[in-house]
Amino acid sequence: MNPASPVPAADGFWTTRRFLLVLTAVVLAVFPKVVLGLTTFFFRDFGALGYPGAFYFQQSLFHGELPLWDPYSHCGVPYLAQMGQWYPPNWLFLLLPLPWSANVSMLAHLMLGGWGTHALARRWGADGFAASFAGMAYAFSGVSLSCFQWSNYIASLGWLPWVVLAATEAWRQGGRWIAIAAVVSALQVLTATPELTLLGWMFLAALWLAELFSGKIQFWLSSRRVALVILLAAGVTMVQMLPFFDLLAHSQRGANYEQSRWAMPGWGWANLVVPLFHGYLSPQGNWFQHDQDFLMSYYPGLGVLALAAAGVWCARTRASLVIAATVLVCWVLALGEAGHLYPLAKKVFPWIGIARFPVKFTILTSFLVPLLAAGAVQKIQAGTDARARRGILASGGIFLALAAGLVVFARENPFPLDAVSAMTWNAIVRAVLLAALIAALLLLAKIKTSRARLLVQFAALGILLADLLTHSPGITPTLPSSVLAPGFWQAQGKPAPVLGSGRIMDSPDAERQMLFSRVASPQLDFLGKRLTEWYNLNLLDSLPKVNGAITLRPAQFDILENYLYYTTGGHCGRGLVDFLSVAWLSSPDNPAKWQARTNFLPVITAGQKPIFEGDEKTLQSITAEDFNPRDTVYLPESKRATVTITNQTLCAVTHASFSPNKVEADLTATAPSLVVLSQSYYHLWRAFVDEKSAPLLRANLAFQAVEVPAGRHHLKLIYRDPNLEIGAIISLLSLAACGWIWLRAPKSFGDGRHEPGDV
Numbered sequence: 001m002n003p004a005s006p007v008p009a010a011d012g013f014w015t016t017r018r019f020l021l022v023l024t025a026v027v028l029a030v031f032p033k034v035v036l037g038l039t040t041f042f043f044r045d046f047g048a049l050g051y052p053g054a055f056y057f058q059q060s061l062f063h064g065e066l067p068l069w070d071p072y073s074h075c076g077v078p079y080l081a082q083m084g085q086w087y088p089p090n091w092l093f094l095l096l097p098l099p100w101s102a103n104v105s106m107l108a109h110l111m112l113g114g115w116g117t118h119a120l121a122r123r124w125g126a127d128g129f130a131a132s133f134a135g136m137a138y139a140f141s142g143v144s145l146s147c148f149q150w151s152n153y154i155a156s157l158g159w160l161p162w163v164v165l166a167a168t169e170a171w172r173q174g175g176r177w178i179a180i181a182a183v184v185s186a187l188q189v190l191t192a193t194p195e196l197t198l199l200g201w202m203f204l205a206a207l208w209l210a211e212l213f214s215g216k217i218q219f220w221l222s223s224r225r226v227a228l229v230i231l232l233a234a235g236v237t238m239v240q241m242l243p244f245f246d247l248l249a250h251s252q253r254g255a256n257y258e259q260s261r262w263a264m265p266g267w268g269w270a271n272l273v274v275p276l277f278h279g280y281l282s283p284q285g286n287w288f289q290h291d292q293d294f295l296m297s298y299y300p301g302l303g304v305l306a307l308a309a310a311g312v313w314c315a316r317t318r319a320s321l322v323i324a325a326t327v328l329v330c331w332v333l334a335l336g337e338a339g340h341l342y343p344l345a346k347k348v349f350p351w352i353g354i355a356r357f358p359v360k361f362t363i364l365t366s367f368l369v370p371l372l373a374a375g376a377v378q379k380i381q382a383g384t385d386a387r388a389r390r391g392i393l394a395s396g397g398i399f400l401a402l403a404a405g406l407v408v409f410a411r412e413n414p415f416p417l418d419a420v421s422a423m424t425w426n427a428i429v430r431a432v433l434l435a436a437l438i439a440a441l442l443l444l445a446k447i448k449t450s451r452a453r454l455l456v457q458f459a460a461l462g463i464l465l466a467d468l469l470t471h472s473p474g475i476t477p478t479l480p481s482s483v484l485a486p487g488f489w490q491a492q493g494k495p496a497p498v499l500g501s502g503r504i505m506d507s508p509d510a511e512r513q514m515l516f517s518r519v520a521s522p523q524l525d526f527l528g529k530r531l532t533e534w535y536n537l538n539l540l541d542s543l544p545k546v547n548g549a550i551t552l553r554p555a556q557f558d559i560l561e562n563y564l565y566y567t568t569g570g571h572c573g574r575g576l577v578d579f580l581s582v583a584w585l586s587s588p589d590n591p592a593k594w595q596a597r598t599n600f601l602p603v604i605t606a607g608q609k610p611i612f613e614g615d616e617k618t619l620q621s622i623t624a625e626d627f628n629p630r631d632t633v634y635l636p637e638s639k640r641a642t643v644t645i646t647n648q649t650l651c652a653v654t655h656a657s658f659s660p661n662k663v664e665a666d667l668t669a670t671a672p673s674l675v676v677l678s679q680s681y682y683h684l685w686r687a688f689v690d691e692k693s694a695p696l697l698r699a700n701l702a703f704q705a706v707e708v709p710a711g712r713h714h715l716k717l718i719y720r721d722p723n724l725e726i727g728a729i730i731s732l733l734s735l736a737a738c739g740w741i742w743l744r745a746p747k748s749f750g751d752g753r754h755e756p757g758d759v
Contacts, residue, residue, distance in 0.1 A: 014132045016119065020111070022461075026140075027111060031107060034107065034478060035104065040480075041477075043149050045150050047484070047529075048549070051484060052535075052540050054090070055098055056539040059542075061094065065660055068719050068724070073545055073547075074680060075503070075557065075680045077548070077682075078552070078721075079660075081247040083192035087155065087187070099484045105155075106148060111139065112159070113138055113139055113157045113160065114138055115135065119161070121135070121374045126378055129381065130377040132461070136461055138157075141301065142296075142471065142475070143365075143366035144157055152193055153193055153196070156192075156196050157196075161367060163188050163200055166180045167229060170225050170229050171229075175745035178745075179232070182228075182236060182734075183735075189237045189241075195363075206322045235733065236735055238728075239728045240727065243721050243727060246723045250683060251558070252552070252555050253552060262293060262294040263339075263342070264336070264362065265290060266338050268334070271298065272305060273305070274410070274423065276422060276426045277410055277427075279419070284474070284517075284522045285520075286472075287475070292359055294360065295359055295362065296472055298362040298363075299471050300370070302431070303433065306395045309398075310388065310395040311372040311373055311375035311376035311379075314391045323371060324372065327369060329341070334361040377441060380444070389442065407424055433467040434467075441460060444456050444457065444460070483527060488541055489541040500603045500657070500663070502602075503582055503583060504538065504543050504585075505545065507587065508564055508572065512565075514534045517529075531591075535549040553680075556681060557680045557703075559615070560701055570623075573622075573625040573627050575622070576629070579601055580600075581602060583597055584596055601630065602656070604653050604663070605629070607650055608632055610633055610645055610646070611633070613634055613637060614637050635697055642695070643674075645672050650670045650671070651669040651670070651674075654668070661720075663715075663717040664716050666713070669710050671710045672709050673710075676705045679704050680703065680704075681698040681702055687715070688715070689708050689713050691716070694708070696717070
């Protein structure tokens, strides 16, 4: 790629503006009903976890409440401290109608990623068509399409190329690029994808070392610029990171939270070539790998892969070698324990254990492989490099032979759920499209007229899109937008529990049934989940719930929830269900059937006799059949010396009121008493009795209690996060510093065009 070489007239068509117009047209053609608001994405975490959270966030803001705490999930859980809540575009889209704005946000980030890849390829010397090819390949890769399950991953993928572009220019040129790199890096961090952010910066570190050893940059100058970018970016994110780190320290997750699962299978590299190799078809019509359900696909496109291999072979520049090495390392790490490299990485970086699913390492490769392919596209269509023509023909032949061999192997050694015929025909289509793509690119080298050249370029992009959009049927399913309408519970005529006086609870048996749905119709399956108020879907109906699906939960509550729902032999006595204020309990045999309960306790009770025990004994006691939450409350053994109450007392609770961040009640006690709340204990809650601070005790393993003196009193509990206040100040100061750099730095950005060999 040489930016100084003559550009054919047709290739001059592919300006940034025209590429964006073409990309927009493709998005509109692929997702027309989504753009019009007629249908919505819904599959897996987007529909049952992410979207209900966005709806709760929007409703809280519309009611003038900053949702620091979510009282509707897990008997109460920190909300704004969860990663991803302070991502600025989310706040913008929440001002627009849902679910339309949530869907358009994902499509906008998809386009942002394609645009960024186009801009980066151009910056690194690619011509307009080669850069457009890379942008399309990234925007519609198997990884990108799979990530419509999670809005945060789509957002992170959108910013990734811009982070690489801005960071590399920041260490080369400094000036305004430092401010740009800091802001876009902060935005990617705020999307809440730590694995992808870390991988992106490890790749940048490799690029920086390559440029340093080539003598293109100076060590001290470039390192100071990078350090300033990182410092400013970290500062901008503090409004999120300080509350998050505090939550992480008090949550269920740690370095050894969970053994790696959902790694790429040992044979998983085969799916890079044959996308349905050893795949199975779910009841709803989506394809998955055996033992890996996180990504439905990480297929980069067979033609893109062949071009990338040819690009590395033909170019052999520092950039191509660094990119290729990073791709290979990521594919090995994605194998998890089986690849042996992942366990070593965990030993070096123990905190990587807070993240799960090693298959996520393939996400970065979806961005890097198209960049390698762009180099081959440029060399081939130029028609001046015979080695490039031989390279792509050889690479195409190798991948065609490899695909054929994998198909034969899979047919002779099928897994029990393999759809061998579908896999075979799918692979044949990939092979035909690979041959057509290579033929189109080789034809470009011979065509001299602008109009014919442009038609062939559009044909090549069409072949690329045909491959990517058809390689895994059902990868981006949609449903009518009405399936996400709020008030589903209320529409059935069932009384809704009121915050503070009652909750719903998925029975453990019902929860296990919902994890493995076998309903064939996606719409009926999702409506069934709405009936069961599964995961976070209760937020759409404003229903307080005992369990939920918030990522980080207070550690002690997670112990209880894990015992009830995920421990063999776990037991939940009637007394605990009463204490949890369960007004509705789902049937163990039919998760969609709700059983109304009576005699359950409100969230605030008082007058219980304290019993002091360790956490293990407390867990056994409160889940036992003879637990009576009206008479007794379990407190930690460490509080025996500080709690003065020894017996059951008379204490009346009146005028209780609840909001997301505050609980209030009037009390009348005949003697010093304990007031107990079935709200999750978390250290940032502050208790006040008659406006005087009072100790907040951890009760019944994971809940709250306050000691009050005899007489009439007003109890107030307030959730306040000083980490948020400090973080907001740091973020504002960091943004001001970015603005100061922008204003003081020269306005020129330089031509920015670099030979691949310069990188």
